[in-house]
Amino acid sequence: MTATTRTASRTQMVYDGLRADILSGVLRPGSPLRLQVAADRYQVSMSVLREALTRLVEHRLAVLTPNRGFRVVEVSRADLLELGELLQLLAGLALEKSMRLGDLRWEARVVSAHHVLEHTAQLHQDGSPTDEWVRAHADFHNALGEACGSPRLLDYLRTLLHSSELYQQLAGTPDVDMAEHALAEDRELMVLATTRKTDEARALLDRHVQRSVDWLLDNLPVED
């Protein structure tokens, strides 16, 4: 008899833990994920560990090479560009549908997520962004699309946003201008969404994503 979980499966907990470790930089891109080591670290057997890793692979946060094991996914400028393109297209679609279909509860969810975002400390004392802020930022953008009524779209958007968290983590400290401008855009986005100004909101979201990608491209510490 062991102290067993009553709420979430072990696989789910390990998946969450691994994803958090990748997105926070504890596990660096490209580094191998040794099964025995990870199994000890997370106190689970290799079966559940492999199941969690398999899900990470499908979400493009890890890579599996047959008979050579799992590694944390690599990043690249090309992938970042693709990520931005898909985010513009799909986050825009989700936002538009949400503005058409969303009710008052959705508006409240958006306002709530934005409130958290605005009142979460953005930077550590050393200037790097806090995990909490990155998470709150992703959650706000998630909320914008949550009333779109399209489960597939929402699922895929979530994986895209997770990938974007990885790039933000790697790019490090944003300069003050960039940070303040992004915050102002987020606020305007919240206002436009809840007042159903569809075209303006989509246009602003496009610019918002474009600006983020451009900044990340300039600050990514990778060559290719």
Next chain:
Amino acid sequence: MTATTRTASRTQMVYDGLRADILSGVLRPGSPLRLQVAADRYQVSMSVLREALTRLVEHRLAVLTPNRGFRVVEVSRADLLELGELLQLLAGLALEKSMRLGDLRWEARVVSAHHVLEHTAQLHQDGSPTDEWVRAHADFHNALGEACGSPRLLDYLRTLLHSSELYQQLAGTPDVDMAEHALAEDRELMVLATTRKTDEARALLDRHVQRSVDWLLDNLPVED
């Protein structure tokens, strides 16, 4: 010592087998996937079976309810509508990028896939579509986007096309008008793509998808 595979992992083979069985209708939507039964059927242990099933869940061909096991995914009109919307948007994007970036090898790939499609028997003697034709049709549409240079987009398109295979399988026998019209559109699509008529090709692809979805909606044997 057992006769071991030298080419693909067991998980990959089981995944391919399960997907084929779902898409060909051997495993019906909503039916439970008993682990022990499936493990015996595919001659593998539960670990590799669970890993294959986990991938199927991520690709939306199966569903996992904690402590209640895996089931084949359910279909619905709402999901089909969403599928069509995403296919129009993303297959259109992939096609456009391929027409911009594709070289002669891509054109050859498209022509080749279309040749196979055109010369594969479309219907069984009982009037139902053959698995080979459904597969060839999906492969042709896959080829159209293959030069887009966007791995994420291509991966996701593949999962969307797999889901569409499931709906086609369930809808059963197309009438002769529908079948011939679709074939004519596929041929025109091939011509427009290889002659780089971008706008016409996208417009036609949109209509092609829309027509398919409309027909599937009329012929799906589901209520909701």
Next chain:
DNA sequence: AAAAGCAAGAATATCGATATTCCCTTGCCT
């Protein structure tokens, strides 16, 4: 000296068994 072959070690992939959870039946209480 260079290249091919071999062997030892390490890591992954797979397996079969055990522990846990859930469902359904049976019996008891009101």
Next chain:
DNA sequence: AGGCAAGGGAATATCGATATTCTTGCTTTT
């Protein structure tokens, strides 16, 4: 008679061990 609770059976979830594969460095051969 109806409802609730405990128990048996079946299915899932998890584990630890075994088999397989890959890497690496050494030996052997030309």
